[in-house]
Amino acid sequence: MVAQLSSSACPLDCPDLCSLEVRTEDGRVVEVDGGHRSPLTDGFICGKVRKIAAHLYGPDRVQTPLIRAGAKGTGGFRAATWDEALDLVVGRLREIVGRAGGEAVLPYHYGGSNGWLTEGALASRFFRRLGASNLDRTFCAAATTAATRGLYGVMPGVALEDYVDARLIVLWGVNPSATGIHLVPVIERARAAGARLVVVDPRRTPLARRADLHLAVRPGADLPVALAVIHALFSRGLADDAFLAAHAVEVDELRRRAARWTIEAAAAEAGLAAADLDAFVTLYAAASPAVIRVGWGLERNRNGGGAAAAVLALPAVAGKLGVRGGGYTMSNGDARWAVDPEAAIVAPPAPTRTINMSRIGRALRELDAPRLEALVVYNCNPAATAPDQLAVRAGLCRDDVFVVVHDQVMTDTARCADVVLPATAFLEHRDLRRGYGAMRLYDSPAVATPPGQAWSNTRLFGELLRRMELTRPGDPMTDDELTAAIFASAPEGAVLRARLDADGVAALPGEPRPVPFRDVMPTTTDGKIHLVPAALDAEAPGGLYAYRGDPGTDAYPLALISPALATQISSTFGQLRRKEVAIELSAEDAAARGIVDGDEVRVWNALGEVRCAAAVSADVRPGVVVLPKGLWRHHTRNGHTANALIPDAVADLGGQATYNDARVQVARA
Numbered sequence: 207m208v209a210q211l212s213s214s215a216c217p218l219d220c221p222d223l224c225s226l227e228v229r230t231e232d233g234r235v236v237e238v239d240g241g242h243r244s245p246l247t248d249g250f251i252c253g254k255v256r257k258i259a260a261h262l263y264g265p266d267r268v269q270t271p272l273i274r275a276g277a278k279g280t281g282g283f284r285a286a287t288w289d290e291a292l293d294l295v296v297g298r299l300r301e302i303v304g305r306a307g308g309e310a311v312l313p314y315h316y317g318g319s320n321g322w323l324t325e326g327a328l329a330s331r332f333f334r335r336l337g338a339s340n341l342d343r344t345f346c347a348a349a350t351t352a353a354t355r356g357l358y359g360v361m362p363g364v365a366l367e368d369y370v371d372a373r374l375i376v377l378w379g380v381n382p383s384a385t386g387i388h389l390v391p392v393i394e395r396a397r398a399a400g401a402r403l404v405v406v407d408p409r410r411t412p413l414a415r416r417a418d419l420h421l422a423v424r425p426g427a428d429l430p431v432a433l434a435v436i437h438a439l440f441s442r443g444l445a446d447d448a449f450l451a452a453h454a455v456e457v458d459e460l461r462r463r464a465a466r467w468t469i470e471a472a473a474a475e476a477g478l479a480a481a482d483l484d485a486f487v488t489l490y491a492a493a494s495p496a497v498i499r500v501g502w503g504l505e506r507n508r509n510g511g512g513a514a515a516a517v518l519a520l521p522a523v524a525g526k527l528g529v530r531g532g533g534y535t536m537s538n539g540d541a542r543w544a545v546d547p548e549a550a551i552v553a554p555p556a557p558t559r560t561i562n563m564s565r566i567g568r569a570l571r572e573l574d575a576p577r578l579e580a581l582v583v584y585n586c587n588p589a590a591t592a593p594d595q596l597a598v599r600a601g602l603c604r605d606d607v608f609v610v611v612h613d614q615v616m617t618d619t620a621r622c623a624d625v626v627l628p629a630t631a632f633l634e635h636r637d638l639r640r641g642y643g644a645m646r647l648y649d650s651p652a653v654a655t656p657p658g659q660a661w662s663n664t665r666l667f668g669e670l671l672r673r674m675e676l677t678r679p680g681d682p683m684t685d686d687e688l689t690a691a692i693f694a695s696a697p698e699g700a701v702l703r704a705r706l707d708a709d710g711v712a713a714l715p716g717e718p719r720p721v722p723f724r725d726v727m728p729t730t731t732d733g734k735i736h737l738v739p740a741a742l743d744a745e746a747p748g749g750l751y752a753y754r755g756d757p758g759t760d761a762y763p764l765a766l767i768s769p770a771l772a773t774q775i776s777s778t779f780g781q782l783r784r785k786e787v788a789i790e791l792s793a794e795d796a797a798a799r800g801i802v803d804g805d806e807v808r809v810w811n812a813l814g815e816v817r818c819a820a821a822v823s824a825d826v827r828p829g830v831v832v833l834p835k836g837l838w839r840h841h842t843r844n845g846h847t848a849n850a851l852i853p854d855a856v857a858d859l860g861g862q863a864t865y866n867d868a869r870v871q872v873a874r875a
């Protein structure tokens with residue numbers, strides 16, 4: 207037996223990007239624990255990844271290529287060789303492209319792995335050269351990214367490690383206890399040193415329970431709340447006029463737009479006590495350093511872009527930037543690594559149509575000239591994660607749509623496929639992993655042997671490029687060549703490479719934890735904060751910061767939100783949890799419907815229905831019900847999940863999915 211201890215890093219769609227220590231025996235993972243190459247990880251990791259062997263070697267792992275046998279969507283497959291499966295895929299793609307054109311093919315991918323080799327690289331090259339339709343990737347962070355870029359460009363936010371210096375921490379639409387656990391001990395250390403904590407969340411999350419102030423906003427009502435705070439700061443003389451004069455533009459326009467919202471009006475719209483909102487203004491104005499951890503809960507609704515922009519404007523208006531631990535943190539995925547992952551793709555984007563991934567059910571049903579005839583799904587499980595689930599499943603199961611799924615396990619999407627191809631997991635392939643919370647970069651080798659015949663994305667799309675005769679002389683093809691191309695894309699690449707070779711991890715060039723407005727500045731054209739960026743103002747319906755009221759109706763009065771589960775990353779690892787999931791509702795809403803804890807209920811709207819148990823909970827406010835994101839068919843009694851109730855309407859910015867705009871009714875079944 208050969209036992210080995212190797213270092214790796216976790217590329218799952220989680221901000222923390224943990225450094226890992228992996229023990230293998232004969233290439234098989236036997237233990238995974240936290241490493242010390244990242245100060246944020248600090249030796250501990252989540253239970254999901256500690257137990258990843260159950261995922262890697264469980265009964266749902268796809269071991270060989272599979273070809274559909276039987277009706278689509280029934281999950282009947284026969285094992286095939288790679289040659290046979292690729293012959294089928296290449297034959298069908300050639301036929302479709304030859305007859306209907308490349309745009310009849312759509313690559314479909316999202317958050318499986320946050321690595322430069324797995325995410326793009328050869329897959330992007332393949333679909334660009336094929337002239338396939340482009341995918342607008344809008345499941346997540348589309349609205350918040352549009353807002354951040356518009357206001358600040360790609361300036362990194364406050365490093366999570368620096369929260370320890372803050373005197374006030376605001377968690378706005380974010381639940382680190384599940385979704386970024388390494389922030390929790392930092393918050394606790396700050397609180398032990400006297401910091402105050404405010405949580406803005408419709409649910410009483412674990413940290414809301416311990417907060418000094420919990421603003422339980424109605425879903426989708428963050429925009430008036432943030433504008434009212436801005437208005438109060440201006441009208442009470444609490445705005446930092448000197449900072450704004452030096453560093454921001456469109457100040458008067460923001461002031462004018464915010465003036466529509468008094469504390470009383472915003473509190474009424476958001477279902478808050480005006481005194482609580484007032485208390486927040488006072489706390490925020492007085493504290494320094496004050497930091498706002500902006501999450502993703504506030505973007506997943508019709509007002510999500512405006513809400514994110516208004517929250518991101520707060521530290522500018524109140525003058526909180528320029529000190530360590532002061533300002534905001536949104537996604538740091540934008541932190542500027544000098545090197546460019548596009549260098550591995552080498553093909554320019556195709557001038558073909560773009561399809562919003564959050565409207566894939568509609569696209570499969572309605573698009574023509576050309577119709578979508580082939581979908582190649584990788585790093586993604588849309589049958590579980592896309593809006594309008596019934597339309598998505600119906601589209602995937604059409605006999606005239608050829609569906610290829612490359613995944614590690616037999617997901618709900620893979621069950622709908624014509625061909626399933628086995629994929630390696632992150633410990634089984636090399637990747638360049640970079641965080642969107644922790645600002646670190648890792649070059650992680652494969653440390654384990656994949657079971658069965660799994661191939662990495664590099665190997666699969668390299669083979670497709672070759673078989674479809676889309677390679678060009680000099681193309682980087684292997685992981686080594688792709689990596690070298692990325693590091694050769696900028697003069698700073700050599701330094702980064704040397705650091706990775708020496709330490710196995712690299713921080714952002716220069717300052718390891720840059721302080722916004724001291725070490726890093728906005729990268730907007732003039733280096734200033736744009737408080738009402740013209741492009742966003744043109745994009746948002748009614749202009750930036752225009753508020754659209756609650757979509758609830760008499761028939762569907764309850765706001766269904768679907769926050770993250772601690773036990774999964776989106777739908778990843780959902781095959782390991784077989785227990786049914788209950789919908790949480792308040793005692794008030796339960797009583798009004800004669801529902802008691804444990805009852806079977808129907809949850810429905812015009813799009814669909816979910817059947818599951820009810821859990822009466824003191825943690826959700828009346829008017830709000832909770833069914834987590836990422837559930838699989840086996841988690842409910844009728845095989846439908848929250849996504850079956852989620853409209854495919856998009857938010858005000860970025861084409862963002864509006865997962866939390868579902869409005870439903872609940873009744874005993």
Ligand SMILES: Nc1nc2c(c(=O)[nH]1)N[C@H]1C(S)=C(S)[C@@H](COP(=O)(O)OP(=O)(O)OC[C@H]3O[C@@H](n4cnc5c(=O)[nH]c(N)nc54)[C@H](O)[C@@H]3O)O[C@H]1N2
Binds near residue numbers: 347424768
């Ligand atoms: N364990 C685990 N970790 C994860 C993930 C996971 O699925 N599981 N997912 C990863 C991914 S893909 C992402 S994007 C991040 C997401 O990280 P978070 O943003 O923390 O995740 P969510 O749970 O989607 O939403 C956060 C909170 O927003 C609240 N919320 C819902 N609607 C609103 C609203 O309108 N306004 C406000 N203020 N709050 C609202 C929810 O109640 C929830 O507590 O986490 C990543 N980390």
Ligand SMILES: Nc1nc2c(c(=O)[nH]1)N[C@H]1C(S)=C(S)[C@@H](COP(=O)(O)OP(=O)(O)OC[C@H]3O[C@@H](n4cnc5c(=O)[nH]c(N)nc54)[C@H](O)[C@@H]3O)O[C@H]1N2
Binds near residue numbers: 219317502769835849
């Ligand atoms: N109801 C509801 N739904 C939501 C949300 C919500 O708030 N509410 N939020 C959404 C958010 S924040 C996000 S980010 C999306 C995420 O949605 P998805 O992008 O669908 O993410 P996952 O569910 O994690 O599925 C990723 C899949 O990629 C596979 N995978 C991992 N690594 C690799 C690899 O190297 N190669 C290949 N070929 N496959 C790989 C995994 O096995 C997994 O099946 O879900 C969204 N869905």
Ligand code: SF4
Binds near residue numbers: 223387
């Ligand atoms: S999922 Fe997040 S917390 Fe868990 S190991 Fe990966 S990076 Fe760390």
Ligand SMILES: [Mo]
Binds near residue numbers: 219347
């Ligand atoms: Mo996400």
